[in-house]
Amino acid sequence: MFRPAVALAALTLSGLAWADDGCSTTVHGTDQMTFDETAITVPAACKQFTVTLEHPGEMPKSVMGHNWVLTQPQDEEGVINDGAAAGIDSDYLKPGDTRILAHTPLIGAGETASVTFQTSQLKAGTAYTYFCSFPAHALVMKGTLSLGS
Ligand code: CO
DSSP states (O other): OOHHHHHHHHHHHHHHTTTTTSOOOEEEOOTSSSSSEEEEEEEETOOOEEEEEOOSSSHHHHHHOOOOEEOOOOOOOOOHHHHHHOOGEEEEEEOOOOEEEEOOBBBBBEEEEEEEEEEGOOOOTTOOEEOOOOOTGGSEEEEEEOOOO
């Protein structure tokens, strides 16, 4: 049964809790090795931006692990190669890799992780790249992030 008053109250509460100012987004990483978002625009008014990664699948981290990693486009290949060498215990990311602008931990089915980063490190007009650094996943699990207006 639809009850408008209750729905409105719930919306207001979630708005308070989450501060829905457009400075966040949610990306799903699936058992089909996909991200459901392939382009993210960060509103220029946001001082910080939060990306929440959810894994709604059923496969464990060791088989179908996903993370969300943001870099300059020219750094993607190096970050992925060094991440593969670092191994799953390092979430397929080289510890201390300064080419990584932001990243979540590696997660498996049923898990959620978030990362919040300062938008001051983003330049207007640059299409940053994001991807999953699990070996071979970035062939399909990738997208672009840009600073909007
Ligand atoms: Co993945």
